[in-house]
Amino acid sequence: MVVALCMLSLLLAVGCAQKGPLSGDYIDMTDCDVPTVQAVEVPHGLDETLAYGATDIRLADSILLIARQYSDLFIHLTDLRSGETVAKVQHVGRGPGEAVNTFYIGVSEDGEYFWAHDMQLGRINVYRMSDVLSGNGLPSRSVTFEDRFSQGHVKDVVMAEGRIYTAPEGITDDVSRFVVYDSTFNNPQGMGEWPALEGTAGLPGPAYSSVFEGSLVYIPEADRLAVAHYYEPLVSIYSMDGTLLSNTWGPDEYMQEFSVNENNATQYGDVVMYGSMVGWGEDVRSLYSTLRSHEGRLYALFTGERMSAVPEDAAVEEPAAGSRIMVLDSDGVPLEEIRTDRVLMRFDIDPETRDIWGFDGDYNLYHYKY
Amino acid sequence: MKHTFRIIIMTAVLTMSAVAADAQILLGGGGLEPLDRETVITDLSSPAGSGNLFVSISVDYPDGSDSTYYYVTSSQEAACEAAGIELSELMNMMQFTDEGHIRSYLEHFLGRFPKIDLWISLSAAKE
Known part of the structure; x- marks a missing residue:
């Protein structure tokens, strides 16, 4: 029923020349009625x-x-069965x-x-888990x-099909959506389409990777790549050659303002420092912070967390605290929403045992069951 | 506020680490100004002078004062302990890898610490 409701939305979009933030077809989560589950902290x-x-957290079995x-x-590796740190x-x-x-950290599909x-x-x-644990x-x-x-x-690194896939934030003219290397981490090839988001046509080349910075995963069951974006409420799914297959917009409607500064070099004495070409508004929010892929599904952590202090006279009400893990299938169709009561920065999830592990901005570690 | 601050710091670490790497290739032959020869660098390595990490720790104190401590070690955790810094008081970390610039900065100390190949710069705030 959930899938049917979202597909109806997609069909309407195709048939009705939908006006929205993205050109072409896309799935709008706000049109989808997905079940919500409240995770319980344990x-x-x-x-x-x-x-x-902490800068990242991953689960590999226990x-x-x-x-x-x-x-x-x-x-640091901790065995959750004993609670002991077993290796560093x-x-x-x-x-x-x-x-x-x-x-x-990247983890292979089989956890090896x-x-x-x-x-x-x-x-x-690259580490073999059994070697490290012994x-x-x-x-x-x-x-x-x-x-x-x-x-x-280069942040998330995907190793798949004998190649190494990255979605870097670059400061040079030739930065691409994806940069793919051979198995020796050489011979980089740029590929991939940027999402056709309103307000992003005709930007200087290096700006795209900053605007569409995000968390990258591989969906082995579908042989696809996916990106959940830091500054847009957008999850994009690609074929392995970089063809954009689907965009999923939501769960909230955010269009964040940014400016482009092509003069992004600053001289400090003999030192020239290059910063990002893109500057975000003072009320910029971190939207999707982490994307995970398990058993053919995507788990995208959405917080909408403001990245600077809230002014005392803020006119806009802050969203309720907590995080939303949006569960999508490999076509980008929303299936479920899992909510936590705390704002997590990074997380991982085990759909089989229904465990969530994550940490917040104060480096507190949390465990949830859902 | 604190957790928001840390989000920004993390981003800054990511940005500065890579940007610093890019900046290093644009430096001219002069590199960085050498650390003053009177600077106290505490050698935590054993045997003496064997450490490969140069750790600088800048500390802000509640009374508004600040100090910077310098160590040569193989363990940044040992340097923090020596400086009296708790894990929870660390705010930021940057790493410098260009050996030419590290040598330039430690010009007056290379004879004493010939194996340094990495500079870790930490900042902390005492509570």
């Missing part, structure tokens, strides 16, 4: 400092992986198996491997992109 009993400095700053080792990998440094920084990209060294370290903290494989200064900000 005490986790883990070390309360476990998520301090293992919780947290990427952390401020620690001598970047990735990626010492800070430049040597084999070390990293200068690690922000995001996890990886992390070192933005400073342009290196992806005490071998060195990566099973490391690949390095030599010309790392041209990569831009």
